[in-house]
Amino acid sequence: MPEAALAGDVAAPPAPRLFTRPATVASCVAFVLIGMVQALYGPSVPGLRDTYGLSPAGAGLGLSLHFTGGVAGVLAFNAIHSRISNRALLAASYCLMAAGGAGFALAPNWPLALIAAFLGGLGFGGIDYGLNQLFAVGFGARSTAMLNILNAHFGIGAVLGPALVAWLGPGDYAMAFGVCASLSAALILCTGGVRDAASQPPTGQPRPAQGTLVSRVLVGFLVLYILNVAVEAGVGGWEPTHLETVGYGVTFAASATSVYWLMMTVGRFLVVPITLRYAPEVILTVCAAGMTGCLLLALIPGAAPYAYAGVGLFIAPVFPTGLPWLNRALPGAERAGAWVIAASMVGGVAAPPLLGAGIESSGIHAVPWLLAALSAASLAATVWLKRTATAGQAPA
Structure with missing residues (x-):
């Protein structure tokens, strides 16, 4: 069934654009970033085991803490989203991601590295929630298309992450996480083009x-x-x-x-x-x-x-x-x-x-x-x- 058939006889007003073009590009870069970070943990296991003397199961806890932080980040940022701006939500998420990536790269021991993985996961969850939610309402009839473009960039990051570790070597995993932390910090400067607007359903929608x-x-x-x-x-x-x-x-x-x-x-x-x-x-x-x-x-x-x-x-x-x-x-x-x-x-x-x-x-x-x-x-x-x-x- 064509999408146009869903609108019936009532033409919905155009939804407000929540992103300028530069902010849209920066959002796609952010999804490349979170795809890279998630994909870094697996290839980094040999380096983590050598650095901290871990078993395979112990090294796998890094990804588990990352995902745990991700779930917590989604729920936490959703709970406070109504009280902060879209720009503040994304800036805070990028900041947490940067802090977590830098902490994981520089942690002197494994417990601190796990805390950093959880912290980075909070930022990951905020980015995932914030951009998916805003893209779902911020482009009107093109929102579904834009969401697919956004999430396609996650896949690009998931390919680049392991490639980066392969190029540097598992022993230099810290440098890969440091690159991601730097990129996340830079994205904080790109939130100025993110606007606030009520995400009310258009008139005539069921x-x-x-x-x-x-x-x-x-x-x-x-x-x-x-x-x-x-x-x-x-x-x-x-x-x-x-x-x-x-x-x-x-x-x-x-x-x-x-x-x-x-x-x-x-x-x-x-x-x-x-x-x-x-x-x-x-x-x-x-x-x-x-x-x-x-x-x-x-x-x-x-x-x-x-x-x-x-x-x-x-x-x-x-x-x-x-x-x-x-x-x-x-x-x-x-x-x-x-x-x-x-x-x-x-x-x-x-x-x-x-x-x-x-x-x-x-x-x-x-x-x-x-x-x-x-x-x-x-x-x-x-x-x-x-x-x-x-x-x-x-x-x-």
Whole structure:
């Protein structure tokens, strides 16, 4: 269904632009930054182990504290957003990210490094929440397209981060975190082009029924985001092991996983013109069906690398495209965006160990089956949300 059909006969007034063009560019750079920082922790493990004398599990705590700080940052900045300006929210987030990155690079011991990882995570969460929320309402009819462009830059950062560590060497991980800290500090100077405006739903937009229906729709979005991030993290974490198990070499498996992440970035750019023609719920339904089909195709060893790349392409638009749908379905629920962003982070933390438990009992060959089950559940959640959210909307 074309997006234009959703507006009915009432033309909505243009939404105020919250970003100047330089501020929009700076926001995309900020997403490159958070993609880099998140992707630095894994390749830095050998250097962290040498520096602090850690076990592999101990070194992995850095990323866990980063994600924990991210969830806390989303919820904390959402709680105070109504009392501070958009510019102050982003400036504070960049400051925390800079302090955390510098602290992690210079920490004399592992406990202080973990505190710095948590501090940087707070900034990460503020940037993730703040820019996603503002882009979802700040570009009018182009918000879905702009959100996909914004989140595509996260993928660029996720590719650049490991490349930077590979170029410097794991032992020089501190320099990589220092570069990110410096970039974050510089972005504080770029917040002047961020404006404040009330994010009220346009006149003529459907408003949902209140009470129980709102709760059900919000829970549906929470489930959708948790499941999709679980699939995203699950493929990224287990694709190399699965490919090695079915006969591919270690180098090929690692390269195929890089292609998966690259396809997530490409997919967000490719979907931009599609978002201008079709409603978010239509795009998300197609994406969920495509993900599920690709994961089932991954059961065939010869097709598995290409199937995982297909998963990356289909899953790419889900996170950014779902936010405008959420804002339209629950225009009065100001905290809804923060909760789903936080839920996505929880899914990223919880999915790998839970999948690991399932794989331990079922074997590595079960990876596509387990991920396909999660993807099928996300498809069911999407279809349920389409029916429930639409049924609960009435003209204002």
